[in-house]
Amino acid sequence: MSITLDQVTKRYQGVPVVNDVSLDIGDGEFFVLLGPSGSGKSTLLRAIAGLSGVDHGRIALHGRDVTHVSARERGVGLVFQNYALFRHMTVAENIEFALRVRRMKGADRRQRRQELLRLVALEGMDQRLPAQLSGGQQQRVAVARALAHKPEVLLLDEPFGALDAKIREELRRTIRQVQRELGITTVLVTHDQEEAFAMADRIGVMNLGRLLEMGGPNELYTRPATRFVATFLGAANLILGRQTKDGIRFGERPVSAISAVPPHGLREHEVVAVVRPEEIEVAPTREALASGYLARGAVDEIVFTGALERMRIRLDGGADALTLAYSNGDGNPYLEVTRTQHEQRAFEVTKGQSVAIGVRRVHVLPTPLSSFTVCAANEALMIALAQQPMLVELASRMKTRISTRMEPMLGVPGAQCGDATAFSGTTVIASQPDVAHQAEWLLQRGADEVLVLPVNALPPQRVLIHWADEAVRSATLAVSASVLRHVSAEAVYIGILPQLTPTAQRPHGMRALLDARSEAQAVHGLEMRTELRFGDVAPELRRQLGESPGQMLILGVCDVTRLAEPFGSLLESARWPVLLVRRENRENEDSVP
């Protein structure tokens, strides 16, 4: 491995800007770190270069631990967005800078300089000053300069940001060529997904300091695991559907074109599906569709962009309407559609025309958190809770919807649900006295996750994870990973052993901890710390949560009949949010016809 990052964390004024990033980059690989501004990608690059230290974790280059080695001795080449050329030096002096520092002989320097100038196609420019070169040429000089001392790793920090489109294209090609020719391991940081697709062997997508997903461009585009990656890499329509025994359904309609494994197995639950704009087909009638029928709608907007035609189609309402995970500003459900010239010629549409919509390919996200449903016994509380800042923030980051559900008999033992439909997504209730019984009531009636939310809670900075039973470990980790992708917080798994655990059994506790960590990392892409405590579960968790504000608890439970007794005081404190994750071994029941 050329570059190995192990749980690298960098905090700025207490907030993690790079959060537990672990990463292996192979020899000669072209790796692109992609993310929006402020996602921590540049900070991570600077940490690899050694220009800023890390607060936690290790960095190794070619097997050598360089965590505490200065930039000077790391042997990396770095290229900046603004070129950072030394303006008082000629091109030749700029390129030879690293060689002069190393006291290389004049003749050798000249030879190396010629080699590099040939490599970046700038022969004969030796005696120019940077100010006499165009932006693209300056950046070529910067690349040559960064390669002069034969670094083991080349780092590029948004190198094309200041260039116009044509030159950008050309320089991309040059850099890719140089990289292949030298076989040098390269990391490029960018916010431009097109650039990432064009250059990368592998892409790592970052958001809020976390490395969300890694993979080849095609793999990430067609099979994203997270909402963020699905929507950041190109356009995506997010549609809420239901996993049933017979497959995925949108409303009442089964959809045949399906990929990916549903997050909860075959048990019925809500799922989030990604439909790319180019996978949607439009036709005058349902019968004329070559692909599976999805819905009807009216063309609302057509934009011609050359090769492609972009459309927005407003979905018709009604009982069998599609449920979009989120809708545009005015609340109307729109589908984004793109069509090729070829498709346009086959069926020309005009604005306002009613069309049948089909879908060629649907990808189901393996995320367990699909949408939020606010549930309360009275309308005032329900409305207040639906506007709760943390919930609104979380839903907007997750690009999902908050629906409401009135349950007048919430928490009353033995009472039936007021609403006959099944619970979908995460059910949200207000933290108040007796909330433990309400949570119990909901979990017993089919809710999978219940978020107990204090009315004044803010997005957490630290998320504690614990499960009361090993059977819910996997589900809890999946939910935790999903939550942590959308908040800028550190994740800590708290393992708790009884106070009187015999010394001989303590290694088992440690083993369970390490297993949890490696499962989180391998299966869910979640980097988390682990802490082992001794004592009773509920008081210990309560003590941890009470230590500092801004914490949240994700608690996996199996037994939903006696929730109030151990965890009542945890849920009713109204000082921290608690997300309860329930799973029973119901998969077996479900698979029995």
Next chain:
Amino acid sequence: MSKFRQPSVLPGFGLTFGFTTFFLSALVLLPLAALVLMAASMHWSDFVHVVLSPRAIGSYRLSFGASFLAASINLVFGFIIAWTLVRYEFPGRKLIDALIDMPFALPTAVSGIALTTVFAQNGWIGRYLEPLGIKVAYTWIGVTVALTLIGMPFVVRSVQPALLEVQRDLEDAAETLGAGRFYVFRRIILPTVLPALLTGFTLAFARAVGEYGSVIFIAGNLPMKTEITPLLIVIHLEEFDYKGAAALGFVMLVISFVMLLTINLLQAWGRRRLVHSTR
């Protein structure tokens, strides 16, 4: 269409150029010409006698020597002050930034008296220097101290904007290329701020050569030892020897002009290497 001219914010080249020449003539050239004329009306032997008298030569040495020394001290410490103000964020930074300009505003006599009080043999600092055998007040050292105080803001204020220009990226780039701190300073930072440093040096030097008010209080004014040329000129004036004063003034003028011209030429040479961006 033939009459089309590039519009400019301030109209009228003729008018503005007229003002420029008028003000330069009225405030700089005419008084200087009068000075030269006055000196020229002297007999050559008289001129040489005044200008090359041992007392005059001693005063040149002190005036230009101390000014040069003071400007050099400012070059180093002014740079450090500017660096501190630009690169670090600390409580009271704004206050210190404002204090820099104080020597501009203070009547020079006041700073002279204040310095004398502090550096006299029984002053706050002077009393500790005395046992070490260092006398500041009433020696050439005192003159240098006064001139340093007067010139310091010039260096700081010229270097500050130039330092802001040195982006951190440049230092980072040099560091990843393997350069040590001193190397980065010598090869990256210094060349970038050198023109500004030289400007600051020139201004501080020019100001020091012409300084009168603060120096006469701390210098002690012993002929041949701590007497600066401006003081000698005043002494000539007090004896109603206007021609002698003009002669000394003329010599100062020539020496100053030669020195400033040299520095300016040096700067122009340096700037040619650093062609400004055309973008």
